[in-house]
Amino acid sequence: MTLTTDQRMIRDEAARFLSERASRDHLRSLIDSGTRSDAALWRTIAQELGWCALAIPEDSGGLGLGMVELSIVMELTGGALTQVPLWSTVCLAAPLLGALGDETILPRIAAGEVAAAVALPDPGAVDGGAPQVVAESGPDSYRLTGTIPCVINAEVADLILIPARTDGQIGLFSLPADRGQVVEPLGVMDATRPMARVVLDGVSLPPEARLDRGGLPPDALALALDQARLGLAAEQIGAAAAVMDLTLAYIAERVQFGRTIASFQAIKHRCALLQVQLAEARSLAWGAATGFASLPARERGMEIAALKVLADDLARLAAREAIQMHGGVAMTWEYDPHFYFKRAQATSALLGHADQHLDRIADGLLGKEA
Numbered sequence: 001m002t003l004t005t006d007q008r009m010i011r012d013e014a015a016r017f018l019s020e021r022a023s024r025d026h027l028r029s030l031i032d033s034g035t036r037s038d039a040a041l042w043r044t045i046a047q048e049l050g051w052c053a054l055a056i057p058e059d060s061g062g063l064g065l066g067m068v069e070l071s072i073v074m075e076l077t078g079g080a081l082t083q084v085p086l087w088s089t090v091c092l093a094a095p096l097l098g099a100l101g102d103e104t105i106l107p108r109i110a111a112g113e114v115a116a117a118v119a120l121p122d123p124g125a126v127d128g129g130a131p132q133v134v135a136e137s138g139p140d141s142y143r144l145t146g147t148i149p150c151v152i153n154a155e156v157a158d159l160i161l162i163p164a165r166t167d168g169q170i171g172l173f174s175l176p177a178d179r180g181q182v183v184e185p186l187g188v189m190d191a192t193r194p195m196a197r198v199v200l201d202g203v204s205l206p207p208e209a210r211l212d213r214g215g216l217p218p219d220a221l222a223l224a225l226d227q228a229r230l231g232l233a234a235e236q237i238g239a240a241a242a243v244m245d246l247t248l249a250y251i252a253e254r255v256q257f258g259r260t261i262a263s264f265q266a267i268k269h270r271c272a273l274l275q276v277q278l279a280e281a282r283s284l285a286w287g288a289a290t291g292f293a294s295l296p297a298r299e300r301g302m303e304i305a306a307l308k309v310l311a312d313d314l315a316r317l318a319a320r321e322a323i324q325m326h327g328g329v330a331m332t333w334e335y336d337p338h339f340y341f342k343r344a345q346a347t348s349a350l351l352g353h354a355d356q357h358l359d360r361i362a363d364g365l366l367g368k369e370a
Contacts, residue, residue, distance in 0.1 A: 001283070001286045001287065001290060003068075003072075007068060007069060007072060010069055010072055010073065011072045011076070014049075014051075014072070014073055014076045015076055017044075017049070018076055018077065018079075018080040018082070019080075021041055021044070022038075022041060022077075022080040022081075022082050023080075024080075024081065024336045024339065026038075027080075027081055027082075027083065027192065027339070028333070030083055031191050035083070036083065036155060036156070036185065036191075036194040037083050037084065037085065037153075037155065037156040037194060038082065038083040038084055039156075041082060041083070041084055042084040042085065042086075042115065042156075043112075045082075045084060045086065045112075046086075046089075046112030046113075046115070047111070047112035047113075048112075050063065050112065051073050051086065051090070052086070052089060052090050052094070052109050052110060052111075052112050053110040053111070053112075054066075054069045054070045054073060054090070055067055055069065055070040055090065055094070055095075056090075056094055056098070056106060056109065056110040057098070060098065060102075060103070060106045060107050060110060061106070061107035061110035061111060062106075062110040063110075066289070066292075066293070067227070067230065067288075067289035067290070067292040067293070068286060068289045068290055070090065070091070070231070070234075070289070071230065071231070071234040071285055071286070071289040072234075073086075074086070074087065074091065074231045074234035074235050074238070075234040075235065075237050075238035075241070075282075075285075076238055077235065077238065078234060078235025078236060078237065078238030078239045078242075078343075079238035079239055079241055079242035080238075080242070081192045081239070081242075081339055081340070081343060082192070083191075083192050083194075085115040085116070085117065085153035085156050085157060087152075087193075087228070087231050087232065087235065088115075088116060088117045088118065088152050088153040088157070089109060089114070089115050089116045089117075089153075089157075090109070090231075091227050091228045091230070091231030091232075092118045092224055092225075092227070092228040092231075093109070093116035093117065093118050093161055093224075094106060094109050094116070095223055095224040095227040095228075096118060096161060096172070096220060096221065096223075096224035097109070097161075097211070099217070099219070099220035099221075099223050099224060100172065100211055100212055100213075100216075100217075100220055102211060105159070105174060105211075113158075114158045114159060115153070115156055115157050115158050116157055116158065116159055116160070116161060117151055117152060117153045117154050117157035117159075117160045117161070118151075118160070118161045118224075119133070119148040119151045119154070119160050119161065119162045119163070119175075119198055120148075120151075120163075121133075121148060121163065123150055123151075123152060123350055123351065124349050124350060124351070124352070124353075125351075125352065126225075126351065126352035126356050126357070126360065127221075127222075127225070128163075128221065128225060128351070131163040131164055131165050131170055132146050132147070132148075132165075133145065133146030133147075133148065133162055133163070133164040133165070133200060134146055134164060134165050134166070135164040135165065135166035135171055135173060135205075135210075136166070137166060137167055140206070140207065141204050141205060141206055141207065142166070142173065142204070142205045142206075142207070142209065142210060143202045143203065143204055143205075144162065144164055144173060144175070144200045144202070144203045144205060145200055145201060145202055145203075146164070146200050147197065147198070147199050147200070148162070148197070148198045148200075149197055150186065150195050150196075150197065151195065151196055151197070151198050152193060152194075152195050152350075153193075153194060153195075154183050154194075154195070154196040154198050155183055155185055155194055155196050156194070157177065158176070158177055159174050159175060159176050159177065160174075160175045160177075160181075160198065161173070161174060161175075161211070162174075162175050162200075163216060163221075166210075169212075169214065169215035169216075170212075170215055170216045171210050171211075171212050171215065171216060172210070172211045172212045172216045173205055173209050173210055173211065174205075174209045174211055175200075175203070175205065175209070179203050179204070179205065180201075180203050180204075181198055181199065181200050181203050182198070182199040182200075182201070183196045183197075183198055183199075184196055184197040184198075184199070188346065189342045189345060189346045190342045190343050190345075190346035190347070191342070192339070192343060193343075193346065193347075219297060222297060222301070223297070225351060226292075226300055226301055226304045227292070228351060229304050229305075229307070229308045229351050229352075230285070230288060230289060230292065230304055230307065232308065232311070232347055232350060232351065233281075233285055233288075233304075233307045233308050233310075233311035233312075234285055234289075234311075235343075235347065236281075236311035236312055236314065236315035236344065236347055236348075237278070237281050237282055237285055237311050237314065237315070239315050239318070239319075239340050239343050239344060239347075240274075240278055240281070240311075240314045240315045240317075240318035240319075240340075240344075241278055241318075242340065243318050243319055243322045243336070243337060243340040244271075244274055244275070244278065244318050244322070246322070246336055246337070247271075247318075247321065247322040247325050247326065247337070248262070248271065250325065250326055251267060251271075251325050261325070267325065270321055270325075271321075274314075274317065274318055274321060277310075277313075277314050277317070278314060278318075280310065281307070281310045281311050281314045284303075284306065284307050284310060285307055285311070287303075288300075288303045288304055288307050291303070298364060299364075301360065301364070302360065302361050302364040302365075305352075305357035305358075305360045305361050306357070306361055308351070308352070308354075308357055309354045309357050309358060312344070312347070312348040312354060313354070315340070315343070315344035315347065315348070316341075316344045316345065316348060318340070318344075319337060319340045319341035319343075319344045320341070322337040322340065322341075323337050323338070323341060
């Protein structure tokens with residue numbers, strides 16, 4: 001697969017923009033100041049550059065491009081470690097809304113007016129976990145009660161999509177940021193992806209806040225989770241490429257025994273292996289993105305599962321190699337490899353661990369029911 005002229009333009013312009021506005025020195029200053037989200041960067045990305053609209057259909061106000069274009073942008077934001085709610089908004093919330101036929105929130109996401117989060121009961125589970133929130137229906141409202149232990153970007157989201165048990169079904173509710181819920185920021189390993197505990201104590205919502213029609217279809221959630229995993233994999237590939245680049249720059253300057261360490265054969269072999277694995281993961285990601293809309297759900301799930309495993313392994317390996325080749329300074333605050341190590345470790349725990357995805361692939365190949 002080769003990128004089209006338009007796709008290369010998107011990649012080049014996005015890379016140029018992020019190099020100017022999302023440097024790691026800028027990220028370090030945000031974290032030093034206690035800031036958990038880059039609001040100015042998000043406004044530019046969402047409202048001026050239109051990245052939220054890339055994969056949203058034109059009849060919902062989007063650009064109607066596709067998963068390849070979205071994956072290109074996610075790879076670059078992963079490399080820059082941007083503190084913005086792009087993944088939760090366009091890779092998880094938007095496809096879930098699209099699968100439900102939403103005509104209200106999705107156009108606002110495409111226009112960059114809304115940052116969204118999805119309150120998955122267990123963000124570490126392959127299926128997102130079983131809802132624990134209960135929505136009691138009344139004559140003119142729903143009352144939501146329960147606790148979601150960990151919601152990505154809950155602090156900065158304009159609305160949170162909440163799966164809840166109601167009337168013997170699983171419903172999906174849209175919770176604006178000002179309805180009385182308690183959002184408690186959590187301490188996290190990866191400071192670039194904030195998480196919070198959300199507590200609902202009889203929060204009242206109007207009937208129109210329920211977005212599903214007779215229950216949340218399992219295939220709608222499965223589609224959204226596959227797109228979310230594709231976005232995470234693209235981020236991991238971008239992070240691996242970025243930490244490789246800064247490592248190559250470092251070893252080209254670091255002198256040991258009278259020569260740069262980049263000239264040592266053992267270092268060359270390790271870098272070459274990383275480059276091969278990066279090319280393999282990127283190829284699989286582009287292939288999965290290209291066939292995302294056309295593959296049957298089972299085949300799509302297997303391909304995305306394989307990509308998630310490969311991308312997670314690559315990101316962790318690239319970060320470990322960066323730390324080893326930098327030496328002890330790699331984990332100091334002034335150097336960058338530790339950011340990528342933390343991102344790789346934290347992201348690999350989202351939406352299923354490697355062994356769970358490998359089981360899914362094996363079951364699919366053996367013809368077992370999902």
